[in-house]
Amino acid sequence: MSRVYPWRRTHYSNEITPEMDGEKVVLAGWVKDIRDLGGIKFLLLRDKEGFIQITIPRDEVSEDIIKLSEDLQRQDCISVRGKVRRMAKAPRGVEVIPESIIVLNRAKQPLPIDITGKTPADIDVRLDVRVLDLARDEPQAIFRIRHTALEAIREFLSKNGFIEVHTPKIIATATEGGASLFPVIYFEREAFLAQSPQLYKEQLVIDFEKVYEISPAFRAEKSHTRRHLAEFVSVDIEMAFAVAEDVMEVAERLLQHVCRVVSEKCKRELEILKHKIIVPEVPFKRITYDEIINELREAGVKINWGEDVPTPAFRILGKLHPYFYFIVDWPTNLKPFYIKPRDDKPEISESFDLMWHWIEIASGGTRIHDKELLIKRMKEQNLNPESFKYHLQAFEFGMPPHAGWGIGLERLIMVLTGIRNIREVVLFPRDRFRLVP
Ligand code: AMO
Numbered sequence: 001m002s003r004v005y006p007w008r009r010t011h012y013s014n015e016i017t018p019e020m021d022g023e024k025v026v027l028a029g030w031v032k033d034i035r036d037l038g039g040i041k042f043l044l045l046r047d048k049e050g051f052i053q054i055t056i057p058r059d060e061v062s063e064d065i066i067k068l069s070e071d072l073q074r075q076d077c078i079s080v081r082g083k084v085r086r087m088a089k090a091p092r093g094v095e096v097i098p099e100s101i102i103v104l105n106r107a108k109q110p111l112p113i114d115i116t117g118k119t120p121a122d123i124d125v126r127l128d129v130r131v132l133d134l135a136r137d138e139p140q141a142i143f144r145i146r147h148t149a150l151e152a153i154r155e156f157l158s159k160n161g162f163i164e165v166h167t168p169k170i171i172a173t174a175t176e177g178g179a180s181l182f183p184v185i186y187f188e189r190e191a192f193l194a195q196s197p198q199l200y201k202e203q204l205v206i207d208f209e210k211v212y213e214i215s216p217a218f219r220a221e222k223s224h225t226r227r228h229l230a231e232f233v234s235v236d237i238e239m240a241f242a243v244a245e246d247v248m249e250v251a252e253r254l255l256q257h258v259c260r261v262v263s264e265k266c267k268r269e270l271e272i273l274k275h276k277i278i279v280p281e282v283p284f285k286r287i288t289y290d291e292i293i294n295e296l297r298e299a300g301v302k303i304n305w306g307e308d309v310p311t312p313a314f315r316i317l318g319k320l321h322p323y324f325y326f327i328v329d330w331p332t333n334l335k336p337f338y339i340k341p342r343d344d345k346p347e348i349s350e351s352f353d354l355m356w357h358w359i360e361i362a363s364g365g366t367r368i369h370d371k372e373l374l375i376k377r378m379k380e381q382n383l384n385p386e387s388f389k390y391h392l393q394a395f396e397f398g399m400p401p402h403a404g405w406g407i408g409l410e411r412l413i414m415v416l417t418g419i420r421n422i423r424e425v426v427l428f429p430r431d432r433f434r435l436v437p
Helices: 063-071 123-128 135-160 199-210 243-265 266-270 290-297 312-319 371-380 385-394 409-417
Strands: 024-036 040-048 050-057 077-086 096-107 182-184 189-193 208-220 231-240 286-288 324-328 353-357 361-366 402-408
Touching: 024 050, 024 096, 024 312, 040 123, 040 402, 050 063, 050 077, 063 096, 135 208, 135 243, 135 266, 135 409, 189 199, 199 208, 199 231, 199 385, 199 402, 231 243, 231 286, 243 266, 243 353, 243 361, 243 402, 243 409, 286 290, 290 312, 312 353, 312 361, 371 385, 402 409
Parallel strands: 050 096, 286 324
Antiparallel strands: 024 040, 024 077, 040 050, 077 096, 182 189, 208 231, 231 402, 324 353, 353 361, 361 402
16 A cells, blocks of 8 residues: 655645635645735745645634744745635635645755846856756746747657657767867767767668657857857758758748747746747748848948858848748858759759848758769868768668758747747756856
8 A cells, every 4th residue: 555645735736726615635846935914924835837825824724834834935845735715816816725734845045046036146146056046937937838849849740750760969970060079088989979960860861751850969169159059959850852942841830830839838938938929921031142142231241152141240130031031042162061052053052041030040951962972072171081981871872862950949949938048948058168057
């Protein structure tokens, strides 16, 4: 027979309704806040579903409870046995009057940050005590939105015939250029943390045709900005018998789906974040690299053909195109070796970046599926084909034409939450200066 634990809950906070007036319940969670109005104490109890008001009127509860409640502090872990009472003035019209309270663990006081969020703390102070910080309403809302978005992504891709794969994160060669690689010691050899599942996902189209992966990617980013992490989650797809336009359609339909699902399922969370999601119409605008260069020239910024677009220029573009849009037809020299140059104009590639205002959310394109051309492109980018021999062998095993993209999950979550610093949408962010907690 299983033991009886007196703290075991019967209900989560959101399951307590005014209609339950008079019922006995056991709740468990953490003290979110406690207010003393003389004859009456109001305790907010948080659990994974939200919070509920525990009301302690001096003249209605036992002496023991009054004494115990004197010592309760924010973030103490407690269990409350009590009676539900309909109360129009309480949050959600209901409160619980305690009959007994068990303190399961006390939080050390004073807490390093204000978990009610009334006294805001600097992001670095909060990140240092992230597990406590995550108890606040905003992070709770952000990570529920992140969860819902991931669920929607998986549902969409699975319904559209993609299967989920996981490829190695410890790898022998770079995929997106050597500069941003993290080396690791792999037994007696040097290895690297994967910057992207690029080469593996391409190979896998031979066996599975449509694959997706949602995994961490590692970049030794020197740039310390509000949109760069050293470890981020990359949502990748790769599709056989497809070109850039096909996978752009997948991307825009996916983003529309995710925006729709999150705006429908996460109303409470969006309210907490004071953010509204506009479900985008498809197709998204497609603007060529040549066109953006012209737009920028008209705005007084000169970019020579073949040069990358610097951040300040992207900010101008973000003002001109204030939602999702694609930038297509990038110069081949600006794209990685695996991106296919156009047959008619090899200086232009079959590639795209998917933008939101001025931020790049995804990039992708048609891939080269011809081994000799791939080797030529590697050499042009000063890469040694010898170090890609296992990748190149796949091109001898019936590599089909294929295309794909990678979406930065955290950047998408910034769009969905309206949060401006990428660190806020990662549980334990890693950047150039942060490796703990
Ligand atoms: P790319 O390097 O453009 O393409 O990365 C794809 C997307 O990942 C996100 N991203 C980042 N997010 C946070 N911090 C970073 N340091 C960071 N770097 C990239 C961006 C970006 O658009 N293999 C290709 C994709 C493909 O062609 O399939 C790739 O990795 O949102």
